[in-house]
Structure formats: structure tokens, C-alpha cells
Amino acid sequence: MIEITLTDWQILLVKLLIILIVVPVGALVGGYVLHKEMAHMQHRLGPMYAGGWHGWAQTLADGIKFAYKEDIIPASADKRVFSLAPAVIFVPVLLLYLVIPIDQNLIVEDLDVGLFFLLAIGSVGSIGVLMAGWSSANKYALIGALRSAGQLIAYELPIVLSAAAIAMLAGTLSLVGIVEAQDWPYIVWPPGIGLALFLLFLAGAMAEMALPPFDMPVAESELITGPFTEYTGMRFIFGFFFAETAHMIAFAAIGTTLFLGGYKPIVPWEPLEVIPGVLWFFVKTSFMVFLLLWVRFSFPRLREDQLQKFAWKALIPLSLVLILATGAWILYGP
Amino acid sequence: MALDVDQRLERARRPGFGIGLLKGMRVLLKHLFKRNSVIQYPDVKQDLSPRTRGVIALKEENCTVCMLCARECPDWCIYIDSHKETLPPKREGGRPRKRNVLDRFAIDYALCMYCGICVEVCPYDALFWSREFEYAEYDIRQLTHEKEKLSDWMATVLPPTELEEGADIPGQPSKAAPAAAAATQTATPTAAATAATPASVTSSATEARPGQAQTAPREGTAATEAARPAASAPDAATTPAPETAKPAPGLAEEVKDQQMDSTAEARAEPEVKRDAGGAVEAEGSQAEVEDKAEAETPSTPESTAVTQTPPPAAAAPSRPAPRIEDLEQPEDAYARVLDEQSKAGSSPQVAEARAKVARVKAERAMTQARAAAPQEVAPTPEPSGAPGAAEPEPEQGPVAPTPEEKPDSSAPQAEASSPGEDPEAVFERVLEEERAKGSSDAVATARAKAARMRAGRGAGSAGPQEQEGTKGPND
Numbered sequence: 008m009i010e011i012t013l014t015d016w017q018i019l020l021v022k023l024l025i026i027l028i029v030v031p032v033g034a035l036v037g038g039y040v041l042h043k044e045m046a047h048m049q050h051r052l053g054p055m056y057a058g059g060w061h062g063w064a065q066t067l068a069d070g071i072k073f074a075y076k077e078d079i080i081p082a083s084a085d086k087r088v089f090s091l092a093p094a095v096i097f098v099p100v101l102l103l104y105l106v107i108p109i110d111q112n113l114i115v116e117d118l119d120v121g122l123f124f125l126l127a128i129g130s131v132g133s134i135g136v137l138m139a140g141w142s143s144a145n146k147y148a149l150i151g152a153l154r155s156a157g158q159l160i161a162y163e164l165p166i167v168l169s170a171a172a173i174a175m176l177a178g179t180l181s182l183v184g185i186v187e188a189q190d191w192p193y194i195v196w197p198p199g200i201g202l203a204l205f206l207l208f209l210a211g212a213m214a215e216m217a218l219p220p221f222d223m224p225v226a227e228s229e230l231i232t233g234p235f236t237e238y239t240g241m242r243f244i245f246g247f248f249f250a251e252t253a254h255m256i257a258f259a260a261i262g263t264t265l266f267l268g269g270y271k272p273i274v275p276w277e278p279l280e281v282i283p284g285v286l287w288f289f290v291k292t293s294f295m296v297f298l299l300l301w302v303r304f305s306f307p308r309l310r311e312d313q314l315q316k317f318a319w320k321a322l323i324p325l326s327l328v329l330i331l332a333t334g335a336w337i338l339y340g341p
Numbered sequence: 342m343a344l345d346v347d348q349r350l351e352r353a354r355r356p357g358f359g360i361g362l363l364k365g366m367r368v369l370l371k372h373l374f375k376r377n378s379v380i381q382y383p384d385v386k387q388d389l390s391p392r393t394r395g396v397i398a399l400k401e402e403n404c405t406v407c408m409l410c411a412r413e414c415p416d417w418c419i420y421i422d423s424h425k426e427t428l429p430p431k432r433e434g435g436r437p438r439k440r441n442v443l444d445r446f447a448i449d450y451a452l453c454m455y456c457g458i459c460v461e462v463c464p465y466d467a468l469f470w471s472r473e474f475e476y477a478e479y480d481i482r483q484l485t486h487e488k489e490k491l492s493d494w495m496a497t498v499l500p501p502t503e504l505e506e507g508a509d510i511p512g513q514p515s516k517a518a519p520a521a522a523a524a525t526q527t528a529t530p531t532a533a534a535t536a537a538t539p540a541s542v543t544s545s546a547t548e549a550r551p552g553q554a555q556t557a558p559r560e561g562t563a564a565t566e567a568a569r570p571a572a573s574a575p576d577a578a579t580t581p582a583p584e585t586a587k588p589a590p591g592l593a594e595e596v597k598d599q600q601m602d603s604t605a606e607a608r609a610e611p612e613v614k615r616d617a618g619g620a621v622e623a624e625g626s627q628a629e630v631e632d633k634a635e636a637e638t639p640s641t642p643e644s645t646a647v648t649q650t651p652p653p654a655a656a657a658p659s660r661p662a663p664r665i666e667d668l669e670q671p672e673d674a675y676a677r678v679l680d681e682q683s684k685a686g687s688s689p690q691v692a693e694a695r696a697k698v699a700r701v702k703a704e705r706a707m708t709q710a711r712a713a714a715p716q717e718v719a720p721t722p723e724p725s726g727a728p729g730a731a732e733p734e735p736e737q738g739p740v741a742p743t744p745e746e747k748p749d750s751s752a753p754q755a756e757a758s759s760p761g762e763d764p765e766a767v768f769e770r771v772l773e774e775e776r777a778k779g780s781s782d783a784v785a786t787a788r789a790k791a792a793r794m795r796a797g798r799g800a801g802s803a804g805p806q807e808q809e810g811t812k813g814p815n816d
């Protein structure tokens with residue numbers, strides 16, 4: 008038997024490579040699911056031709072098409088910022104996957120401050136959006152970018168506060184630790200507070216990803232494509248489509264980890280333990296993706312001021328109250 | 342009270358806060374699992390309704406260049422060009438005949454808004470809707486379909502759908518018409534002629550529109566001269582028109598306008614003469630017109646353009662009457678064409694439509710041949726004593742009727758619906774005939790009723806079949 012010894016660095020490289028392959032593929036599949044789910048919910052068929060069977064290769068074909076498109080940079084754009092922005096948007100999304108535990112031991116790096124890392128990295132993308140909007144020298148792009156920034160500030164708070172409540176309950180910032188600390192029944196624990204935290208997180212996540220009904224930054228009927236108005240070709244698809252889908256899957260995975268018991272079986276029942284945690288994680292994440300998309304397709308876009316009102320007058324006070332309630336539960340609960 | 346409404350609204354909202362969002366989500370979820378009813382168009386084709394407005398088909402032989410469609414088209418996207426032909430007189434010393442020849446008929450589908458007015462308005466059943474809709478082009482100019490292409494669409498026209506229960510039967514006059522018909526019947530022959538004339542004047546007047554009035558002076562002074570004395574006749578004829586005959590008052594007025602214009606007058610007059618036989622014309626039945634068009638076709642070689650001198654009358658063409666035994670049975674023709682078409686790979690609908698066309702043609706040939714036989718025995722039928730449209734002609738003006746008119750108008754009474762035949766008997770007879778031909782019940786009854794109506798009216802109007810018969814030998 009041949010011993011293969013890898014240094015830490017090599018192991019890390021292999022893991023990164025896997026992430027680099029899995030995430031784009033996941034984004035492609037996610038995009039396909041998005042197309043199909045949206046189509047069927049709207050009583051259409053969606054893509055039916057690309058690839059033969061029910062248009063399975065549609066997102067792939069889209070990607071190839073975009074790859075061949077000309078890369079246009081507007082004459083008055085700030086060229087360096089303009090070309091850097093998609094990377095600033097996309098790379099943080101990739102980095103999110105580094106700390107998400109797919110199984111107990113299947114994780115790129117189980118950071119002690121995993122949750123903190125997630126929240127910190129998750130907000131970097133908005134800087135990319137701001138860069139894209141500012142450097143495009145386009146009014147739509149600028150308005151979109153500023154909306155995006157305003158939205159980030161408003162909705163980061165509910166996410167952070169709900170995540171903080173979870174961290175308080177688990178007593179750790181490590182994501183594996185959080186998953187291990189979760190008990191059945193996952194979401195409704197602690198009673199009432201858990202579910203409220205989950206909904207809070209969902210709302211914040213959708214706003215942060217600029218998914219409808221919180222998609223004012225890219226509101227196509229007002230702003231064309233917001234910050235991405237001037238982008239073409241690969242930059243467009245990485246900054247916009249890819250990042251959007253990858254972001255969505257990442258947030259679904261984070262939600263799974265924080266609220267749905269991550270890689271644990273749905274019900275703590277002996278025979279179910281046989282099924283590997285990866286599968287559980289996959290099933291739960293898929294459910295989360297479905298939920299996000301379902302909400303996304305159901306609701307119309309809010310107005311910008313309604314969005315801000317909703318965040319500052321409803322979500323943030325609610326999350327503060329929930330933090331207090333969680334503290335009370337920890338102190339006086341069972 | 343306004344407050345009350347507000348309060349009620351408020352109450353209605355409160356328990357449902359947020360519920361609406363969930364309801365919306367539920368609807369979407371239901372649709373996700375519903376059977377999808379999308380028809381994947383290029384692969385699967387929808388069975389469109391028979392009345393689909395796909396493309397307009399032109400039955401060229403039916404078109405009399407009356408220009409009604411072009412005038413009524415709101416988009417003015419129908420282009421019609423035509424010229425006049427002078428045909429030699431039928432008999433020695435007769436007057437040369439004129440007829441319109443369709444040179445161009447085009448519909449610009451880039452402009453057409455598919456309102457269907459042209460199809461509705463065509464009095465001679467020359468335009469039809471077809472269900473075909475896949476005629477997109479890369480070049481907008483290709484969307485102007487010329488008459489060849491428009492005629493090709495005829496193959497895709499479906500046969501008319503069965504009438505609904507209690508529907509008006511086509512060909513039957515509306516409520517107001519019987520009165521006019523009665524007037525025609527009881528009045529003096531002159532009155533009958535007046536009833537007949539406006540219809541033909543109308544058509545000729547509209548024909549005159551597209552700049553053909555200019556050609557009139559060139560028609561030869563003799564013709565103009567001959568026509569002038571008669572010019573007053575249509576005037577007199579049209580005056581009572583609004584009360585007694587079909588044409589709308591507006592049209593009658595147009596006719597008058599035309600007559601004020603001396604050139605148009607000169608031109609319109611021969612038209613009146615030509616159609617003077619014309620209670621038949623006033624009926625405007627499709628078969629009659631079809632037959633007219635056909636009857637004139639064989640004479641084309643001898644026909645001359647307006648500016649040419651007409652050939653001697655002796656050269657008047659005569660179509661050899663085909664013998665009945667030589668003709669194909671309609672059902673055989675139907676089966677044969679259906680077979681051919683399905684072998685040629687046509688779609689079932691197209692094949693059926695073409696087969697039906699073949700059957701109709703065969704039927705028509707049969708009836709013509711049948712009618713030709715007795716006509717050969719009595720080549721010049723004399724006007725019978727019936728109160729027909731033939732009688733009034735001498736009173737219409739100094740111009741003697743052209744030879745072809747007499748048989749036109751007199752034959753129906755002389756032969757087909759012999760005068761005085763009991764309407765009920767006619768009804769029974771036509772019903773029998775139709776059944777024998779294999780027409781559907783509704784059609785048979787409709788035709789029989791139409792025949793009874795005509796018989797009851799007694800004027801020079803006979804069933805389409807009979808008219809066809811009498812027309813045949815006149816060519």
C-alpha cells in the first residue's frame with residue numbers, strides 16, 4: 008500500500024481546487040433549477056432544447072455564449088476599478104464556502120471564528136457592487152450601487168443579530184460547533200425564538216443577495232441592470248449571474264448550518280444516521296434554495312423607501328427584541 | 342359613512358395581514374405541480390379553430406374586380422389592377438361585350454391588420470380565411486402576396502363549418518328583403534328591371550373607380566354614341582332603388598355621382614346592358630358568378646384589349662359541351678385527389694381540402710354537361726311569358742339587348758324553374774337532388790329552401806345549379 012503523504016499546504020490546495028470546481032457547477036445547476044422552478048410556477052416550461060433532455064444544458068450554453076461575447080469597457084469608465092469589480096463580487100462568494108461544514112469533517116477550514124468570517128466576507132461583495140456602479144460612469148449603475156450600499160447597511164444588521172443569537176445559544180462561533188450544539192427540533196428551538204430568528208435571517212439574506220422582492224439595486228424596470236448595466240461578456244456573468252446563484256446557494260448552506268442542523272439527519276433517529284451527512288446537508292440546502300426561489304417568484308418588488316422602512320422599523324427592532332429574548336432564555340430557560 | 346368604509350376595510354385587512362403573501366405562495370406551489378399545458382409550438386402544432394384568421398386566400402375565378410375589398414380595407418393594403426377586354430358580339434350586328442380582367446391582386450400582409458373586412462365584404466366569395474399562419478419572411482417586401490400566392494392559399498381553406506342550430510341560412514334574404522321581392526314579383530316588368538338594374542350598376546360603378554373612367558373615351562366613339570341615348574335609362578332605374586332593391590342608399594348615390602360624370606356614364610351604360618338580364622345578377626349567388634367567370638374564360642383568345650379592334654363576330658367561340666359519360670364522377674375525383682395528395686405528402690387537412698375542390702369541380706362539370714344537352718336541341722330559347730327580367734329590356738333604352746343576355750335571363754324560367762311551379766314542389770325536388778348528390782342535411786335543406794324562395798318569387802332567379810346549366814351553352 009502506497010502511503011500518500013501530503014503536506015498541509017497540499018491538502019489545502021486540493022480542497023480549494025474542489026471548491027473551485029464544485030461551486031461553479033453548483034451555480035450552473037442552481038441556475039437551471041431557477042429557470043425551471045420559475046417557469047413551472049408561472050405555468051411555463053422553461054428551457055426545453057439545450058442539451059436535449061428538458062434543456063439541462065441551458066445554463067452551460069448561456070455561460071459559453073457569454074464567454075464569447077466582446078468585453079466592452081465604457082470610454083469614461085474608471086477602467087481598473089471597472090474590471091476589478093466582478094472579481095471583488097465573486098471571490099468573497101467563493102470564500103464563503105471555505106467555512107461551511109458539509110459534513111462533520113468535510114470542511115475546508117473549521118475556523119474558530121467561522122461565523123464571524125462568514126458575516127465579514129459576506130459583506131465584501133457589496134463593496135464590489137459599489138465599485139462596479141461608481142466606475143461605470145452610468146447613472147443607472149450609480150443609483151443601483153448606492154441602493155445596494157444602503158440595502159447592505161440596513162439588512163446586514165438583522166442577519167448579524169440573528170446569527171449572534173444563534174452564537175449565544177451555541178456558545179461558539181465555530182460553525183461545526185454550532186451544528187453540534189443544535190438539538191432536535193432544530194428550527195423551533197428555542198421555542199418561538201428559533202423560528203423568528205430563521206425568518207429574520209431569510210429576509211436579511213434575500214435583501215443582501217438582492218433577490219426579489221428586495222432587488223431594487225438591479226430593478227430592471229427602473230435601472231436596467233443597476234450596477235451591471237455597462238458590463239458584458241464574462242465580467243457580466245461572473246459579477247452578476249454566477250455570483251447571484253453562487254451567493255444564493257451559499258446563503259442556503261449557511262441557513263442550513265445555523266438553523267436546520269446542518270449535516271445532521273432531519274430527525275434524530277438511529278437508522279437515519281447511516282445516511283451520510285453530506286446527503287442530509289444537500290437535501291436541506293436544496294430545500295433552502297427552493298424556499299428562497301419560491302419567495303422570490305411570489306412577491307413583487309418593494310419600493311426603495313418601503314425597503315428601508317421595513318428594515319429599520321420592523322426587522323431591526325424585532326431582531327433586538329429577539330436577542331433579548333434569547334438572552335432571557337439562556338439565563339432563565341431550562 | 343366614509344369612516345365606516347375605512348373601518349371595514351381596516352378590519353378586513355387586519356386578520357389577513359401577511360396572509361395574502363402566503364396565499365400568493367400557495368398559488369405558485371400549486372402551479373408547480375399542475376400539469377403543464379404548454380404546446381411546444383414548432384414540434385407540436387395546435388389544432389387551430391376553423392375560423393382562425395391566418396392568411397387570406399383568393400379564389401381568382403370568383404373575383405369580378407369589383408374593388409369593394411380594396412375600398413373597404415382600413416389599411417389600404419389590397420392592390421388591384423385590371424383592364425377591360427372587349428369581346429366580340431355574340432350575334433351578327435350585336436354590340437361588343439366588355440369584361441374586366443384581373444391583372445394584379447395583392448395583399449400586403451405587412452400592413453394588413455387581419456380585420457377580415459375584405460373577406461366579409463366580398464360579394465362574390467372570392468376571399469377566404471385560411472388557418473395557415475407561417476409565412477414570415479426575412480424581407481418585408483416578400484410579405485406582399487401576389488395573386489398567384491394568394492390563390493395557392495386556397496388549397497388550405499377549410500370547407501365551411503356546419504351551420505349552427507337556428508342560424509340564418511346563407512343566401513336567404515334578410516327580413517326586409519321579402520318585401521322587395523314581393524314588389525318585384527307584382528310590379529310591372531319595368532319595376533322588375535329597376536330592381537335588377539341598380540345591383541349591376543353598382544358593380545359597374547365601383548369598377549369604374551380605379552381610373553378606368555379614363556379608358557372609357559378610348560373605347561370607340563361608336564360605343565359611346567350608342568350608349569349616350571340610353572344614359573337616361575339607368576338614371577330612371579336607380580331612382581326607385583333605395584325602396585325596392587338591395588344596394589345601400591350610399592351606393593345608389595355613388596351611382597348617381599358616376600352618372601353625372603359623362604365619361605363614366607358612357608362606360609357604365611354598357612355594363613348595365615350587359616347585366617340587364619340581371620335579376621340573376623342581383624341575386625349575386627356564387628354559383629352564378631363562378632359560372633360567369635368560367636363561361637368567359639374560354640373566349641379569352643378572341644378577346645381584345647380595349648384599344649384593339651374586335652375580331653369578326655363570326656369568330657365567337659363556343660365551348661364543345663363535354664359528354665356526361667366522359668366526365669369523372671365527383672366521388673371518384675374526391676377519392677383520387679385524396680389519394681394523390683396523401684401520396685404527395687400533404688397534410689391531411691390540405692389533402693382533404695384539395696380533394697373537396699376536385700369534387701366540386703367534377704360536380705360542376707357534370708351539371709354543365711347535363712344542362713348543355715337540352716340546350717343543343719333548342720339553341721335560341723325565346724323569352725317565355727314569365728314576368729322575367731328579359732321583358733323590360735326594350736323599355737330600358739334604345740340599345741338592343743346583346744345577344745348573350747337573352748338566354749341569360751330567359752333560360753332560368755324557360756328551363757329550370759318553370760314558371761308557375763309550386764314552390765313546395767321545388768323544395769322537394771331540390772332536396773331530393775341535393776340528397777342524391779350527397780350534400781349534408783343542413784346544406785340540402787338550405788339549398789332547397791333557397792330554391793323554394795326563388796320559385797315563390799317567380800322572377801328570373803333560379804337555383805344555382807339550374808343557372809349554371811343555362812349559362813353553359815352561351816359561351
Ligand code: SF4
Pocket residue numbers: 413414415416417418419448452453454455456457458459460
Ligand atoms: S384583413 Fe387585411 S387586407 Fe383585409 S380588409 Fe382587413 S386589413 Fe385589409
Ligand code: SF4
Pocket residue numbers: 403404405406407408409410411421462463464465466467468
Ligand atoms: S371584393 Fe371580391 S370580387 Fe370584388 S375585387 Fe375584391 S376579391 Fe374581387
